[in-house]
Amino acid sequence: MAPVAVSCRGFYHCHFPSLIWMLAMSELKLAANLTARARQLCLGLEDGDAEILELVTPATAELLKWWFMRDVCETRRINFHGGQKQAILNAIVAHEILGAATLKDLYQQVAPEELLEGPRLAEVSQPKHAHPKYCLKMATGTGKTWVMQALLVWQLLNKTANPHDARFTRQFLLVAPGLIVYDRLLDAFCGKLKDGRRSFLTSDVAQYAKLFIPEPYREQVFGFVRGNVCGKEEIGLKATGNGMIAITNWHAFTEAEETGAEIEVDAPGAASDPQAVVSSLLPLMPGKSAGNSLEVLDKRYARGGLLDFLAGLPELMVVNDEAHHIHELKSGGESNEVEWQKSLTRIAENKGCRFVQVDFSATPYNDVGAGKNKRKVYFPHIVVDFDLKSAMRAGLVKSLVLDKRRELGALPLEFKAEVDDDGNRTLAEGQRVMLRAGLAKLRKLERDFAAIDPARHPKMLVVCEDTSVSPLVAQFLRDECLSDDEVMEIHSGRKGELKPDEWAAVRERLFDVDHHATPRVIVSVLMLREGFDVNNICVIVPLRASGAQILLEQTIGRGLRLMWRDEDYADIKRENRERINQGQEPGSLVDILSIVEHPAFQSFYNDLMKDGLVGETTEDSDSASSTGDLVSVRLREDYAEYDFAIPFILCEADEVMRHHLLDIAALPKFSGLTLEQLRDMLGQGDVFVSQDLLASTLFGGYRVNGAVMNVMGYNDLLARLAKRISQALNQPLPRGNRIAANLANPYMQLNLAELAAALDGYIRNHLFGTGYAPMEQENWRVLLLQPVMDHIVKVFGSALHQAEHFDMVGEVEVMHRCLSEVSKLPMRESASVPVSKCIYERLPYSRRNGGLEKAFMEWAQADGGVEAFCKINEHKHDFARLRYLKEEGLPAFYYPDFLVRTASKIYQVETKAQGQLNHPNVQRKLKAAAAWCERINALDTALRSGREWGYVLLGEALFYEWRDKGGRMGEVLEFARVRAVGGASLQQRLEI
Numbered sequence: 001m002a003p004v005a006v007s008c009r010g011f012y013h014c015h016f017p018s019l020i021w022m023l024a025m026s027e028l029k030l031a032a033n034l035t036a037r038a039r040q041l042c043l044g045l046e047d048g049d050a051e052i053l054e055l056v057t058p059a060t061a062e063l064l065k066w067w068f069m070r071d072v073c074e075t076r077r078i079n080f081h082g083g084q085k086q087a088i089l090n091a092i093v094a095h096e097i098l099g100a101a102t103l104k105d106l107y108q109q110v111a112p113e114e115l116l117e118g119p120r121l122a123e124v125s126q127p128k129h130a131h132p133k134y135c136l137k138m139a140t141g142t143g144k145t146w147v148m149q150a151l152l153v154w155q156l157l158n159k160t161a162n163p164h165d166a167r168f169t170r171q172f173l174l175v176a177p178g179l180i181v182y183d184r185l186l187d188a189f190c191g192k193l194k195d196g197r198r199s200f201l202t203s204d205v206a207q208y209a210k211l212f213i214p215e216p217y218r219e220q221v222f223g224f225v226r227g228n229v230c231g232k233e234e235i236g237l238k239a240t241g242n243g244m245i246a247i248t249n250w251h252a253f254t255e256a257e258e259t260g261a262e263i264e265v266d267a268p269g270a271a272s273d274p275q276a277v278v279s280s281l282l283p284l285m286p287g288k289s290a291g292n293s294l295e296v297l298d299k300r301y302a303r304g305g306l307l308d309f310l311a312g313l314p315e316l317m318v319v320n321d322e323a324h325h326i327h328e329l330k331s332g333g334e335s336n337e338v339e340w341q342k343s344l345t346r347i348a349e350n351k352g353c354r355f356v357q358v359d360f361s362a363t364p365y366n367d368v369g370a371g372k373n374k375r376k377v378y379f380p381h382i383v384v385d386f387d388l389k390s391a392m393r394a395g396l397v398k399s400l401v402l403d404k405r406r407e408l409g410a411l412p413l414e415f416k417a418e419v420d421d422d423g424n425r426t427l428a429e430g431q432r433v434m435l436r437a438g439l440a441k442l443r444k445l446e447r448d449f450a451a452i453d454p455a456r457h458p459k460m461l462v463v464c465e466d467t468s469v470s471p472l473v474a475q476f477l478r479d480e481c482l483s484d485d486e487v488m489e490i491h492s493g494r495k496g497e498l499k500p501d502e503w504a505a506v507r508e509r510l511f512d513v514d515h516h517a518t519p520r521v522i523v524s525v526l527m528l529r530e531g532f533d534v535n536n537i538c539v540i541v542p543l544r545a546s547g548a549q550i551l552l553e554q555t556i557g558r559g560l561r562l563m564w565r566d567e568d569y570a571d572i573k574r575e576n577r578e579r580i581n582q583g584q585e586p587g588s589l590v591d592i593l594s595i596v597e598h599p600a601f602q603s604f605y606n607d608l609m610k611d612g613l614v615g616e617t618t619e620d621s622d623s624a625s626s627t628g629d630l631v632s633v634r635l636r637e638d639y640a641e642y643d644f645a646i647p648f649i650l651c652e653a654d655e656v657m658r659h660h661l662l663d664i665a666a667l668p669k670f671s672g673l674t675l676e677q678l679r680d681m682l683g684q685g686d687v688f689v690s691q692d693l694l695a696s697t698l699f700g701g702y703r704v705n706g707a708v709m710n711v712m713g714y715n716d717l718l719a720r721l722a723k724r725i726s727q728a729l730n731q732p733l734p735r736g737n738r739i740a741a742n743l744a745n746p747y748m749q750l751n752l753a754e755l756a757a758a759l760d761g762y763i764r765n766h767l768f769g770t771g772y773a774p775m776e777q778e779n780w781r782v783l784l785l786q787p788v789m790d791h792i793v794k795v796f797g798s799a800l801h802q803a804e805h806f807d808m809v810g811e812v813e814v815m816h817r818c819l820s821e822v823s824k825l826p827m828r829e830s831a832s833v834p835v836s837k838c839i840y841e842r843l844p845y846s847r848r849n850g851g852l853e854k855a856f857m858e859w860a861q862a863d864g865g866v867e868a869f870c871k872i873n874e875h876k877h878d879f880a881r882l883r884y885l886k887e888e889g890l891p892a893f894y895y896p897d898f899l900v901r902t903a904s905k906i907y908q909v910e911t912k913a914q915g916q917l918n919h920p921n922v923q924r925k926l927k928a929a930a931a932w933c934e935r936i937n938a939l940d941t942a943l944r945s946g947r948e949w950g951y952v953l954l955g956e957a958l959f960y961e962w963r964d965k966g967g968r969m970g971e972v973l974e975f976a977r978v979r980a981v982g983g984a985s986l987q988q989r990l991e992i
Contacts, residue, residue, distance in 0.1 A: 028378060029111045031090070031137070031385045037110065038089045041097070046070040052089075055097050057165075059157045064092075066214045067150070075892050078211055080146070081396055083386030087136045087147045090384040091358070092154065095132055096167055101353040103129035103381050123380050128341065131348050135359040135382045139391040140557030141398075144360045145188050146212075148174075148319055149204060151358065152245070153212055153221060155317060160220070166354055169315045170224070170243030175250055177322045182232070182249045183507060184533055185321065189229050189245060193508065200226055236309035250343075252306060310347045315354035318344065322361055362388070363553050388553070388560075392577070397560040398593040399576055401586060401615040403441055403539075417469045427472050431543050434596045435462065435473065438541040439480060441594050442520065445538050448589075448626035452826055456563065458538040459513055460521045463555050465544045470523050473543070477521055488519035514563075535561045538589070541596045559593040567875050568826045571847055572628055580615035588628030589617075629829040631842070635820055639839035642868035643820045644899045644906070646880055647936055647944055651813035660803040664762040667799060669769045670791045678782045714780040721789075722756040725796050759796065767792070814943045819899070822876040835861050835869075843871045852911050852956050853897065859963055860900060865970040868901040882908075884928035886921050894925055896951070902970045906945060908933075909952045909973065917955050926953060926978050933978075950977040 041052040048069050053061045066072055067088070073079045080088065100106035104124045107115055115121040123129075138144045152172055159168035176182040187193070191202040200206055205213075205225050213221050228240040232248035310316065348355040365376040391397045418428050427435075438460050445458040464470040474489045490506065513519060514536045522537075525544075537559035544551070564573070569590055576586040586592055594617065636642075673681075763783065764772055774780035782788060820839050827844035833854060835843050845853040853871070860869040872880050874895040881893045896908040908929065929951035936949045952973050962972040 028137075028382050028385050029114050030107060030380075031382050033111045034090050034094060034383050035086060035385075038086070038093045041093060042068075042089055046073075052093070052097070056092065057096070057158055057162065059161045060092060060096060060154060062214060063154055063157065067211075071886060074886075076210055078208065080150070080211070081143070082394065083138060083142050083390065083396070084147050084150075087138060087384045087386065088150050088154075091134055091136065091151055094134060094383055095356070096158075099167065100132060102131060103133045106132075106381075106383075120380065128345055129381065131351070131355045131357060132353055133357045133359075133381045135361065135364050135379050137364050137382050137385045137387065138360065138362060139386060139388040139397065139560070140362040140554075141560035141562070142386060142391045142396050144321070144362075145184070145204065146208070148321070148358075148360060149188065149212055152317075152319075156221065156224060156243070157217055166315070169317050169354070169356070171313055171316045172243075172245045173310065173316055173318045174245065174247045175318060175320045176248070178249055178251075179507075181321050182247065183511075185247050186229075186231065189225055189247065235306055246310075307343060307346060311349060313351075315351060316347065317356040317358065318347070320357070320359045362557060391560075395570075395573055395577060396562070398538075398562060398591045399573070399580055399586065399615065400556070400593050400595060401580070401589075401617050403437055403594045403596045404616050416465065417472065425468055425472065427469070427476055431473075432476065434541050434543065434598065435476060436480070438462070438539050438596045439477070439521075441539045441596070445589060445626050446520075452627050452630055452632045455515075457514065457517050457520075457536055458563070459519070459534070459536045460539040460541065461537050461558055462521060462523045462541045463544050464523065464525050467525050469543065470525055473523050477523075482521065483518075485518045486520040488513075488522045490522065490524040533561065535563045535565075537561075537593070538563065539594045539596070542598045556593070556595065562591055564591045566826070568844075568873070569630070571831065572630060572828060584615070585617055586615055588630065589626040590628065590630065630826060631829045631832075632824050632826055633832070633840050633842045634824045635839055636841050639820050642837055642839050642870070643818050644868070644870060644901065645816040645818050645945055647939065648815045648817060648879075649812065649935060649939070650815050653812045658804075659800060662758050662796075662799050662803060664758055664766060667762055667766060667795050670767050670788060671769075672787050672791070675768050675772070675782065678785060678788065679779075681785060682781055714774050717780060717783060718756045718759055719752075721759055721783075721792060722752045725755065725759075725793055725800070726752065755796075759792070762796075763792075812939065812943075814939060817879045819870055819872075819877055819880070822873070825873055825876060833857050833861075837861060837866060837868050838870050839868075840870070844873075845871075849913075852913065852959065855963070856898065856909075856911055856954075856959065859969055860898075863969040865902055865968050866900060867903065870899050872896055872898065882925070882928055882932055884921075884925050886924065892921075900969070900973060901945075901947070902973075904947055905970070905974070906947045906949050907952050907973045907977070908949070909954055911954050911959065912956065914956045917953070922953070926951070930978050950974075950979075952976045953978060 038052075041055070042050050044050040045052065045064060045068050048065055048071075050064075053064065056064070067080060068085060094100055094106055094110075098106065098109050100109060102124075104115075104121075107120070107124055115124070136144070136147060138147070155168050155172075156170055158165065159170045162168065174185050176185055183193070186198070187202075188204040191198040191200045191206070200222075203225075206222070209218050209222075224243060225245065228243050228245050230238045230240065230244060230246045232246075232252050235244075235246045235248060235252075344357065348357075359379070359381070361379075364379040364382055368375055368377045388397070392399060416428055417425050417431065420426050442458060442460045449456045449458055462473055464473055470489055474487050477487045478484070488506075488510065490510070509519075510522075511534070513522070514534050540555065540559050542552070542555055544555070572588055573591050576588060576590070576592060579586050763774060767788075772779065774783070783792070825840055825844070827842065828847070829842075831847045831850070832842040832844040834841065835857065837860070843857055845851075845857065857869070857871065860866045872895050874881070877895075880899075881895050883891060883893055886892050897911050898907075898909040900907045900909055910925075933949045933951050936944050941947075950973070954972070954976050958972065958976060962975075
């Protein structure tokens, strides 16, 4: 499914849903009370200091910090929004902390007062609730699948860490209501289907691994998912390794036709029925149409074997997507379990608390009663409620508007298909008017959206009353000048499902409609009421006249997913929500779902209107642009004159140390004592102590009186001398517990043989000024004396150091990225300024707290010393970022606000309000910026646009002081330029 995500910048603004959401939850006491308890336990979680971290396992604590800690969230572009966060936390609190073994147990711990009123106690005491059971109520389009995947990671990592903990499992069964949701789940775990194959790299698990899984566990989770996912035909047959993620739909557990149980009667006097005799002996009978087809027989046998396999597992977590299909109510209000619920009961037998059921649904209720007495009966196990109203207020789904046409209200139109004089069905006039209204809206959106972004293709969805009407609608649309390619008709069978072979032919085209101009209109009955996860449905024509609110909510849900997700459009969408809340028409139709008004659903619309969540549009708005004051600003004709080429160092030249050949004849001789005096010292039996030059460790004493110093001879001594000289020139190791910047390596790792040869020549010919034969009469023992040894080491060490020279090997490789690579920027005309010294003709600023940015652009435009400037759009110019390490050691990125070019300098400028200058990480950002600029300035001038680069942190007070006193922008930027004190080291203090 398309991701529902929140950038780290907006994460905390919607972190906790509004008070209105809490009021809306009041009728769902279990969810309301559990939410209150979870929030109390999670106080301080964003800072990594919350009570919940002490109550959960170490694996869960690590996941909670990874998912929700502020410092971690700021390192990602995508995070869980407030509704997803609350769903995850409530599930963890209920299952891991409270450890509720049954639904009744959960009520007793969280909402005991509910058991004292009405039939709740009897309801939750039923056998089908005698295990951990949770329902997560989340509006369509708010990312239920992401919550599902997070909970599976939570279970998997805990079970791996604690195999005997009964609260966790590695066995999962994901159940979908039909083919569309089934394929969506396979997409999420196995990757998108293309040309008959799935690539794991396109799965949600892989694409958003940085959100779901802490880095040390990613390969472990990837391996589990790739090796253990089973499609519905593979469950119980595929060999998996210590776990399973089985994905199926509930149809796999039911026969095509259900028959009631019959009482068997034995009549001994009657003739035996041959078919009955054969059936009693053979477990399976061949079908009449398929004959003895082994495939048919195998499927019929496996249907029962599947239940046996799942019932035989020692533990299992069942996840029901679109779980409202599990329950059913008769017209009299008597509960009637569907076949899948019976299968669940059988699978759960003998597992106890090791069977966990998690249900996801946007509409977990049943409609009861009729007319004014109609009401919703919610499922009893709802543990979180993030409803449509909450999602709309948070801007996580499209806003809703009713397209009210005068002709729809002026005439007594019929909105159900009619039968003509020949007995043929035909569209009613009311239906034709609704379709024309929808087409008019679609054409307007297509025209206006193309001016902003030609790749955005709005679509219209028509929901018909039955399968006999959908061909009439398709033909009507063709009569309205739409081609066959522009109309996609989704046929469905008696149970609202396509056959697998029919579905395979249309699924790839249907799921990819966002990226193509055709089809423009999709016509369906009930096939697409759930799981149809596309973003570009902007117009819905509900021809289906059913008054069932659950069907209406599911229909509207098909168009709720956001189409314009970029941060560039956040401001205009927020303004639309504010206008709708105030009872005004929205200023644009960006991420607005237009519903052509149908009289049967007026009560539903009125309910949302009272909360300020549904607006209205009329024919009067047809002349206004669907995009409001959004404009797409392109590159100016002479943009190259104002472009910025940002250098990226791909490979730096290496500095290699080499040594000139040593002139041993020029080395000073040993003159402290004569050779005869040294020989006399050997005879006195002096005691010498060996000392490790690296660690300064005394490792033993010895007496030199004709014996040798733990060496086997002269050659061994030369080898040790060469190594000793090499090690003596190492950089010393730091004292204390500090980590060395570089590991200590020998000064000369190579050519030790050449060094030993030079030592031999020096000793024999120059050490004592005359010829010296170390092998005669064991003269080499003289070399073991400390004065001689020190002299040799000192002389050779000094000579080697003087012989050093450094050569540059290779060339620096630099790549440039130009701001002009982004050929256009979307912005609001009312929140932008025209500029002439920029690659774009206009530059945007924030309507909220953007005064400093606007003033900076106006000054840069007016200052003659500024040759060019541009505001960085962090969502489009995503390459113009700097990396730094936060105080906690976590990597992070940030973007300068502007690039400014003068005659001699290029400045990266960050403008800050005065109160933001002392943020704890500001100094670390400045160090990273100074280091980056220093590396760039070390390049040849041709590689850095012929100018020196600098980084500027410009406070609001300093900016206005210089500007108001008539200063020049170049002067204030140079004054505020960040520069290193006393050198370029990253560890040095920086000044501004």
